[in-house]
Amino acid sequence: MLSDTDLQALWLTLRLAATTTLILFIVGTPLAWWLARTRSIWQQPIAAIVSLPLVLPPSVIGFYLLITLGPNGPIGHLTQSIGLGTLPFTFWGLVVGSVFYSLPFMVQPIQTAFESIGDRPVEVAATLGASPLDTFFSVAVPLALPGFVTAGILSFAHTVGEFGVVLMLGGNIPGISRVASVQIYDHVEAMEYAEAHRLAAVMLIFSFAALLAMHLWRPGARKEV
Amino acid sequence: MDTIEARFELGRPAFSLDVDLTLPGSGVTALFGRSGSGKTTLLRCIAGLERNARGRLVFKGSVWQDQHGRIATHRRPIGYVFQETSLFPHLSVLGNLDFGRRRAARTGRRIALDQAIELLGIAHLLPRKPDGLSGGERQRVAIARALAVAPELLLMDEPLAALDLPRKQEILPYLERLHDELDIPILYVSHSPDEVARLADHIVALEDGRIVAHGPLGETLARLDLPIQLGEDAGVVLNTTIGAIDDEWHLSRIDFPGGSLWTRDRNLQVGRKVRVRVLARDVSLALDEPGRTSILNIHPAIVEAIAPDSHPAQLLVRVQVGKSRLLARLTRRSADQLGIRVGLPVFVQVKSVALMD
Numbered sequence: 001m002l003s004d005t006d007l008q009a010l011w012l013t014l015r016l017a018a019t020t021t022l023i024l025f026i027v028g029t030p031l032a033w034w035l036a037r038t039r040s041i042w043q044q045p046i047a048a049i050v051s052l053p054l055v056l057p058p059s060v061i062g063f064y065l066l067i068t069l070g071p072n073g074p075i076g077h078l079t080q081s082i083g084l085g086t087l088p089f090t091f092w093g094l095v096v097g098s099v100f101y102s103l104p105f106m107v108q109p110i111q112t113a114f115e116s117i118g119d120r121p122v123e124v125a126a127t128l129g130a131s132p133l134d135t136f137f138s139v140a141v142p143l144a145l146p147g148f149v150t151a152g153i154l155s156f157a158h159t160v161g162e163f164g165v166v167l168m169l170g171g172n173i174p175g176i177s178r179v180a181s182v183q184i185y186d187h188v189e190a191m192e193y194a195e196a197h198r199l200a201a202v203m204l205i206f207s208f209a210a211l212l213a214m215h216l217w218r219p220g221a222r223k224e225v
Numbered sequence: 226m227d228t229i230e231a232r233f234e235l236g237r238p239a240f241s242l243d244v245d246l247t248l249p250g251s252g253v254t255a256l257f258g259r260s261g262s263g264k265t266t267l268l269r270c271i272a273g274l275e276r277n278a279r280g281r282l283v284f285k286g287s288v289w290q291d292q293h294g295r296i297a298t299h300r301r302p303i304g305y306v307f308q309e310t311s312l313f314p315h316l317s318v319l320g321n322l323d324f325g326r327r328r329a330a331r332t333g334r335r336i337a338l339d340q341a342i343e344l345l346g347i348a349h350l351l352p353r354k355p356d357g358l359s360g361g362e363r364q365r366v367a368i369a370r371a372l373a374v375a376p377e378l379l380l381m382d383e384p385l386a387a388l389d390l391p392r393k394q395e396i397l398p399y400l401e402r403l404h405d406e407l408d409i410p411i412l413y414v415s416h417s418p419d420e421v422a423r424l425a426d427h428i429v430a431l432e433d434g435r436i437v438a439h440g441p442l443g444e445t446l447a448r449l450d451l452p453i454q455l456g457e458d459a460g461v462v463l464n465t466t467i468g469a470i471d472d473e474w475h476l477s478r479i480d481f482p483g484g485s486l487w488t489r490d491r492n493l494q495v496g497r498k499v500r501v502r503v504l505a506r507d508v509s510l511a512l513d514e515p516g517r518t519s520i521l522n523i524h525p526a527i528v529e530a531i532a533p534d535s536h537p538a539q540l541l542v543r544v545q546v547g548k549s550r551l552l553a554r555l556t557r558r559s560a561d562q563l564g565i566r567v568g569l570p571v572f573v574q575v576k577s578v579a580l581m582d
Contacts (some may be wrong), residue, residue, distance in 0.1 A: 120311055123274055126298035127305035128325030129374055134299075138324070142315040 009183035020098040028106035036114035062168025113147020233280035255425035263434035273298040304371030312355035325374035341372035361392035418458040460504035483547010500581040505552035522575040
């Protein structure tokens with residue numbers, strides 16, 4: 001069946017996707033709330049930047065991150081000066097890359113969910129004595145819950161399927177940056193088609209299951225909103 | 226100090242609000258006008274929901290907004306009932322009621338949750354989700370939710386507008402109970418003359434973001450110079466007392482300052498105070514005391530004022546009956562033939578009155 005290195009790659013992929021999704025929830029939720037509610041002139045430019053990974057080749061994202069996070073990049077200088085070394089070719093380097101790469105998949109469903117709530121529930125909460133922060137957690141988040149579920153599944157699945165950014169930013173280090181998609185690439189390069197088949201099948205089944213879960217959730221979501 | 230001083234300016238591309246008024250600190254004040262007249266915007270300004278409104282708002286001596294800033298909506302001791310359903314769909318009815326009550330860390334709680342539940346008759350709905358409620362039930366819950374925060378000021382934005390007639394009839398009695406049983410001021414936005422006549426003590430009439438009239442209901446409705454577009458519904462409201470019951474003919478006599486009217490008996494006790502509405506179209510004038518007529522209610526009166534009506538064929542005539550005033554709708558031709566003029570003694574015939582309770 002799957003070899004140890006295959007399992008190692010799968011485990012690494014899951015860890016990467018879980019960590020990325022968690023960080024994206026924390027970073028993406030306030031960003032989505034701001035994008036959904038602000039009337040600032042920065043709304044459109046920021047929304048465009050968030051969407052960039054949808055259209056940019058992953059290698060371009062990876063390239064810029066490599067430069068920025070590398071020993072001569074601004075972030076690289078910072079991480080070195082606080083004793084973290086440089087991020088490329090480490091697990092956390094991959095996490096940073098994945099967060100950028102999957103950002104639109106987290107922000108857009110949540111933003112859409114927040115927008116569909118409208119101003120009214122927020123105003124109602126204010127007239128009932130709830131502060132803005134209180135309103136966010138007690139009204140906005142519960143009402144946008146279907147959007148959070150969609151965003152979580154999409155971000156997780158999208159990070160699992162990531163290839164170009166990882167290759168540019170993490171290389172191909174077993175146990176550190178050799179995720180499942182890279183492992184499949186290696187199998188094919190080495191003409192190990194049987195191994196590639198097995199791992200590819202695992203990925204296919206996982207992706208299907210994730211999307212199925214999302215679509216099964218949706219009818220309930222429609223009823224609730 | 227027991228008043229609400231409100232001065233607001235708000236400019237939007239196709240609309241501007243510019244008002245400066247002092248509202249009474251008790252009773253129901255109706256903000257009345259057509260859609261687009263600015264009544265909802267004014268209510269939202271008072272709630273602090275219009276961020277761009279400049280002005281000054283002093284509620285019973287405490288400043289809620291002035292040039293230095295404003296108190297955020299969630300810190301104002303208000304209850305707000307929105308026009309359409311505004312219940313939180315993710316909470317049960319009880320959860321909705323509790324939402325505000327738990328956050329109302331306000332002293333001098335005048336209305337307990339139980340009282341609000343009882344007042345609106347929604348005890349049997351508590352465990353249900355808003356999804357499964359009828360429009361009327363939802364709006365009753367929304368009103369109870371606004372009361373459960375123990376507000377010092379209740380703001381209601383056309384709470385009946387989204388409902389059909391039977392649902393309106395279902396809720397109106399509850400609103401009248403609010404009026405009778407609560408001692409907090411209520412600002413009530415409406416474009417329905419009928420609701421205003423039933424519920425309001427004071428009226429503020431708005432048009433194009435400006436105030437065109439405000440004052441006690443009875444006086445204001447009897448004014449002829451108002452551009453209030455009551456149309457067919459022009460008329461006055463009288464506060465009356467049931468004076469006598471005639472069992473034989475199933476009539477009751479309602480007394481108002483300076484006169485009385487017979488109307489169909491509705492099983493109301495003698496001494497009960499009732500508000501009645503007399504529409505101008507139900508009042509006619511005669512120069513001589515009518516002899517053989519089917520109309521029961523005939524009073525001597527003096528013509529006080531004459532004004533054009535909504536249709537060029539008609540006039541509105543205000544007459545004084547004792548200490549009260551009635552409006553009569555006449556055709557110009559009749560007025561001309563009878564020689565109706567200010568100061569003329571006439572007889573008013575009142576065909577019907579509408580009891581509001």
